[in-house]
Amino acid sequence: MEEKTVKHISSLFLKQFTGEISEEERKELDAWVQKNPENQAWFEQKNELNFVVDDHRNSSLVKDSEEAWVELERKMDKKSRSYRRRIIRYSSVAAAIVIVALCSILFMLKEQENVSGETPKDVHKSALISLLVDGQRDSVRLNIDKNIHIELAGVRNEANTLIYDTEKGEGNEIEYHTLYVGKGGEYKVILPDGSVVWLNSESSLRYPTRFSGKRREVELQGQGFFEVERDEQMPFEVKSGDLRVEVLGTSFDIMNYANEKQARVTLASGKLRVGNGERAMVIVPDQQVEIENRELHVRQVDVRYYTSWMGDLFLFDEEPLDRVVRKLARWYDRDFKFEDSTLVKTRFSGALPKYDDISKAFELLEMTTKVKFIIQEDVILIVRRE
Template identity: 30%
Template sequence: MEQEQINKLAQKFLEGTATDAEQKMLHDWYDGINTHEELPVDGEALRLRMQQAIANRTAKRRPWIKRLAAAAAVLLVITAGTYLLQRNKPVQTTKTHPYKEDAAPGTNKAILTLYDGTTIELDSSKNGALGKQGNTTILKTAGGQLAYQSNDQPASQEVHYNKVVTPRGGQYQIMLPDGTKVWLNAESSLYFPAEFTGKERNVKLTGEAYFEVAHNAQAPFIVSVADVDVEVLGTHFNVMAYADEHAIKTSLFEGAVKIKDNLLRPGQQMQVYKDGRFKVVTDPFMEDAIAWKDGMFVFNNDNLDNIMRRLSRWYDVEISFSTDKIRNNEFTGQISRHEKLSEVLKMLELTDAVHFEIERKKIIAMP
């Protein structure tokens, strides 16, 4: 395909006007350059940009992600001269420089602490039974998931609480004894009983997690985060509650949840601030609240400060800014969380709005 035709298709893709056939042509061209062992400089740069701008075709698409595809995806190269889009404006860029050091992406790893204080490193433990508490068997499945399997006997009188902690650079999936599925993001923890008894199913969360709650009208599921309770019956939602974020954000995808006597509907987000104020956002950009679970970073006019906090947790690195002036630079785009840190930084650098140095476990961001 000629360069002029590539440029026209890329521009239409950015504007959200490309037909299905034109998008397929762009995908096919991208797949073609991805198979070359060696690429010209502009082709290699374009391959990097397409990783961000074109959605992961193996991931499930949701109605609200169409807004991302229709928006001007930042960092998509649209000409052979490596012009990029940052906040919908074309910017002439310079080449990125090689980094002296790098950091691998996070992996599935976590530590399980049983009620008696015994700790189990889940990533290094063998598949199969890890222990038994009351009427519940604790298993590590063949897929690497932690599962609590009840034997359907009457619940024991003594309730045993367990805790799963993911470190920086870790994530893990848990199936609770009631069948509820939990995806735990990096630097997070979940405190829960080995058996749910009584009229409520209570768990405590720090950090971030995505929940698919098993329906039980007789026993509401309650997620406690700091002094905020998220009450549900059976639903899909994400809670982001890192201590270094300005608000606790609960994003609802299916069903209904109640927070501070406010009932959320699918596609809405509740934001609770540290001073007690809160608001319901009726039309938030939902994809950035769930993309991490699907192995993606998705940015939608996110400032650099916010982006670097996410990278810090996932790559287990410290962040430093040479000047506060660049903290509020905004970016829109997406990239796989399975890429090395250097690949993410290269893409941001190609806007020429920010540059980076990696010194051991520290990233320095500068103009």
């Protein structure tokens, strides 16, 4: 198929699944599909991935994405692939997200490059996960996908989750534990009160083995998503550097890495009080507090972009490239270097696969930005693409 035809028909196809296609364009697309078996096969191949877009913010979807489709078409022609039907629903998703998410799923589901039989998640099974008890020099190593017996009363390790069966109230002496998740890892902990915390790469959580007193206090470094059990008599508080997040019962994400200029608190449900010792504010679901230079700013957000790290994709919405790269660096445990410092201002919207080789993420980024990634022995160089 000629490239010019691919671009035009791809634009009509995109308009169709975003609901922007006119009646005249629909007739043109139908006529082209019925013209010959080759066209029919091409169209059915695209429809194997049945995307349903409920709402989108950018009406320039087709114009901005034609080149991505052409590039995708070239890659699809390189070798035959088997397809399976997958329905993915998006609401309020940026146009670029749709295109890059499509590319992501094509790469993840169709490319059969891993001849060793290993799953993509095998790459991250060697990540360092450890539990340190205050006052003890040695930590307990927790392996991903392996249940390690822990010689601590009331503590068990199952299915990549650390579970505390210790209870509130009088009884055993309170100890403080710190769960550390290294680069390339992620882990979950169920605290003594039943609250659940998901820890992202290069993050740690310090907490007591039993909550007592008037407050339930924990300390976070890095990023974690919290689902807090409601207890009006004993509010839950997260400390993260200068940040203080107070809650009765809710779910929210805190991102506060040492190498990030901004810290973010994003609320999924309930109500939060966020402060830094100088100022505090209360936020409601779908709001985010961003903290930079001790200044607090609140804004409306789509929570999924800030909690997607718990799933199989990283989602980005107009994110600066340097922040995208730092997230990849934490997950893949690789060092990056920008050859041209102005490239850090490049904005990226899209979806990148988590459990796949890092080269797949690079391909998708290169398809939608003006950068190129060069993998060297000890660093990944980011250069401007001509």
